[in-house]
Amino acid sequence: MDFADLSKYDDLCSDIFLDALYLWFKTSKMNTDHRRPRIPANKVLDIIQRRVLQERNLNDAIVELLEYMPNAGYEISDTRRYKDHGKKVEACLVATKNWQVGDELRLCTGMIANLNPSEDAMLRQGEKDFSIMWSTRKGCSCLFLGPARFVNHDCDSNCKFISLGQNSVTFKVVKEIKCGEELTVFYGNHYFGENNNECRCATCEAHGEGYFSTYSSMTEDDINNTDGRRRSSRKRKSAIHDDYVTDHIPRAKRTTTSERRNSASVMSIDFLCGREQEEQQQKQQQQQQQEEQEQQVAQQLSSSSPSSPSQSLPSPSKQTQSIHYKPPTSPLDLLCDAVLDAESNKLTVLVGPTPNKDTTPSAVSISMYYQQESSPLSDDLSSDTKADSAVGMSPHSHGWKEEYDYDEQHQQQLQQQHTTHREESKDINNITIENDDEDGLSDFLDDQSELSSIGSTELAEVIWSDDDDDYDDDEDSLSNENNIKGGNKKKKTKFITSSSTTNGEANISNKKLACIACKRELRREEISEQVGCDTSITADLVTWTWTPSALFTDWRPKRCPRCERHFTVFRQEWPNRKIKKKKQVQADIKSKKTTGKKQSSSKKKSATKRTAVPTPAPLKIDLVDVFNNDDVFSPLDTPLSDFSGDEDELFNSPL
Numbered sequence: 141m142d143f144a145d146l147s148k149y150d151d152l153c154s155d156i157f158l159d160a161l162y163l164w165f166k167t168s169k170m171n172t173d174h175r176r177p178r179i180p181a182n183k184v185l186d187i188i189q190r191r192v193l194q195e196r197n198l199n200d201a202i203v204e205l206l207e208y209m210p211n212a213g214y215e216i217s218d219t220r221r222y223k224d225h226g227k228k229v230e231a232c233l234v235a236t237k238n239w240q241v242g243d244e245l246r247l248c249t250g251m252i253a254n255l256n257p258s259e260d261a262m263l264r265q266g267e268k269d270f271s272i273m274w275s276t277r278k279g280c281s282c283l284f285l286g287p288a289r290f291v292n293h294d295c296d297s298n299c300k301f302i303s304l305g306q307n308s309v310t311f312k313v314v315k316e317i318k319c320g321e322e323l324t325v326f327y328g329n330h331y332f333g334e335n336n337n338e339c340r341c342a343t344c345e346a347h348g349e350g351y352f353s354t355y356s357s358m359t360e361d362d363i364n365n366t367d368g369r370r371r372s373s374r375k376r377k378s379a380i381h382d383d384y385v386t387d388h389i390p391r392a393k394r395t396t397t398s399e400r401r402n403s404a405s406v407m408s409i410d411f412l413c414g415r416e417q418e419e420q421q422q423k424q425q426q427q428q429q430q431e432e433q434e435q436q437v438a439q440q441l442s443s444s445s446p447s448s449p450s451q452s453l454p455s456p457s458k459q460t461q462s463i464h465y466k467p468p469t470s471p472l473d474l475l476c477d478a479v480l481d482a483e484s485n486k487l488t489v490l491v492g493p494t495p496n497k498d499t500t501p502s503a504v505s506i507s508m509y510y511q512q513e514s515s516p517l518s519d520d521l522s523s524d525t526k527a528d529s530a531v532g533m534s535p536h537s538h539g540w541k542e543e544y545d546y547d548e549q550h551q552q553q554l555q556q557q558h559t560t561h562r563e564e565s566k567d568i569n570n571i572t573i574e575n576d577d578e579d580g581l582s583d584f585l586d587d588q589s590e591l592s593s594i595g596s597t598e599l600a601e602v603i604w605s606d607d608d609d610d611y612d613d614d615e616d617s618l619s620n621e622n623n624i625k626g627g628n629k630k631k632k633t634k635f636i637t638s639s640s641t642t643n644g645e646a647n648i649s650n651k652k653l654a655c656i657a658c659k660r661e662l663r664r665e666e667i668s669e670q671v672g673c674d675t676s677i678t679a680d681l682v683t684w685t686w687t688p689s690a691l692f693t694d695w696r697p698k699r700c701p702r703c704e705r706h707f708t709v710f711r712q713e714w715p716n717r718k719i720k721k722k723k724q725v726q727a728d729i730k731s732k733k734t735t736g737k738k739q740s741s742s743k744k745k746s747a748t749k750r751t752a753v754p755t756p757a758p759l760k761i762d763l764v765d766v767f768n769n770d771d772v773f774s775p776l777d778t779p780l781s782d783f784s785g786d787e788d789e790l791f792n793s794p795l
């Protein structure tokens with residue numbers, strides 16, 4: 141991919157998937173003439189449906205989609221730290237889970253395209269040099285785009301760049317990161333002026349350095365030239381370019397002025413090139429040379445043809461700020477192109493109890509996340525309900541998994557899956573869908589995602605109570621059976637995980653909805669207010685962060701009132717489902733009552749606390765079928781929340 145393509149794709153994808161659907165401001169664009177494609181979200185869905193689902197041509201676009209997902213362990217968020225004294229908002233990367241040293245953010249990648257000197261100059265002229273790296277090895281500047289390009293610099297960063305295959309970059313965690321913290325890398329020693337004295341990172345602020353240092357660090361000229369105010373980082377950068385001595389330039393090639401300039405003001409990617417990748421880099425260089433030769437030949441050929449479109453294109457030096465070297469392509473084509481070029485594949489959505497191993501790691505799951513009571517749940521695989529479609533490739537077990545002690549047998553099973561998965565994906569150093577894995581998505585699943593992505597939608601049991609506000613009752617002390625039997629009208633929602641029901645024993649726990657990021661519990665009234673629904677159906681609400689899965693639904697994301705960063709509350713897909721489950725549970729309770737007399741007294745005691753519910757078969761919805769089947773629902777026309785079709789057909793049909 142050359143830099144022009146990369147720029148266009150990045151502009152397009154940021155526009156569609158970030159600006160239009162997620163952020164409330166526009167992210168910076170490489171092409172100043174970039175216009176938001178007049179493709180409504182439905183159209184995007186349509187494209188995905190036709191090109192990806194029907195034609196079954198998945199490719200790196202799916203990877204791109206997954207990369208933009210929050211449960212990759214990060215999300216693209218907003219910050220006012222870095223520009224215009226907090227007046228201008230910029231993008232940043234924020235962790236959506238805890239990360240540990242050594243973890244790799246495999247779903248936060250950036251692509252690098254080489255820049256030739258004129259392209260480089262053009263970008264600088266148009267002040268589009270906010271994401272340029274210098275590669276000593278390649279001896280050229282590189283354009284760095286993709287989700288990873290939103291990483292900001294910190295002088296004591298918590299991540300570092302690492303190479304992820306050819307021309308792809310990701311991050312390795314070098315300092316423990318807590319959920320909600322910004323992900324940062326170290327760009328270089330002089331990226332923000334000499335010795336980064338215009339750096340506005342949190343570390344500089346804490347130590348009174350960089351931009352936050354006293355004016356004593358400014359030269360008299362600086363003060364005179366700026367009426368006592370600091371020059372902008374960019375002005376300062378250019379002002380000091382020529383003052384640089386080579387000693388200031390870390391590891392960059394120190395030959396020409398322009399190269400020194402590059403080195404001073406761009407991120408260095410030297411450290412991406414570990415020794416173990418030497419060979420790969422050489423191959424890369426060879427391939428690059430070959431490509432360049434091919435390009436030259438192609439250029440010669442095209443210039444010999446008068447009708448050639450490339451001839452009408454302006455030379456880079458005549459370009460203004462746009463990066464269109466190629467004949468304009470419609471955004472639709474761009475998106476389609478990005479979506480094509482992959483092996484035939486099938487995207488499956490699982491909605492239902494924890495599927496067995498055979499169905500697992502490949503699925504993109506619509507699942508839910510409920511925050512547990514603070515007491516550990518020994519009998520409940522609460523983690524089954526974590527919202528996810530893809531998560532990071534953390535080599536460690538941590539995060540929620542640490543917090544909850546769950547079914548041992550299930551844990552072993554999952555660990556085994558994880559090991560198998562790890563072995564299968566050991567050699568993969570690039571995020572591509574290219575393994576033998578049936579759905580090709582297992583690479584995106586780790587010890588967490590295997591649990592969460594395959595996670596079950598729990599069986600919801602509703603119990604009615606007189607005290608609607610009593611949200612904090614100890615559910616363990618409650619018996620569903622007793623509550624119903626005793627005519628207690630307090631409404632309680634109990635969730636019975638499939639993992640527990642496999643033991644023939646229903647483990648029940650009352651769960652609260654909470655923001656995934658800030659963990660703030662959301663009260664039903666609040667949720668009702670947010671989603672505009674009656675409090676009586678808040679049991680159907682689930683917490684989500686933004687995910688492409690939401691593209692396939694009509695869920696309306698809302699921001700968490702506290703952290704104001706995460707889209708939190710959505711309607712469940714099929715609100716009426718609860719009623720079915722309730723009936724089912726009641727029926728089970730009834731049948732249990734008749735057989736209950738036969739139970740031993742100890743078993744009786746246990747039966748009053750827990751209700752065994754047969755595990756329904758997991759509902760696998762082939763998106764192709766779903767999208768094609770108007771009888772089920774059409775995500776393009778009918779909001780899922782309005783779905784009033786035959787649920788029995790949906791939930792009880794054989795898979």
Ligand SMILES: C[S@@+](CC[C@H](N)C(=O)[O-])C[C@H]1O[C@@H](n2cnc3c(N)ncnc32)[C@H](O)[C@@H]1O
Nearest residue numbers: 222230231270271289290291292293339340341
């Ligand atoms: C690779 S981009 C990072 C993403 C950027 N925030 C955005 O919204 O596009 C680099 C730009 O981020 C800003 N930036 C990142 N770290 C910074 C820091 N420590 N101090 C000042 N500006 C910073 C500068 O504007 C810089 O040109």
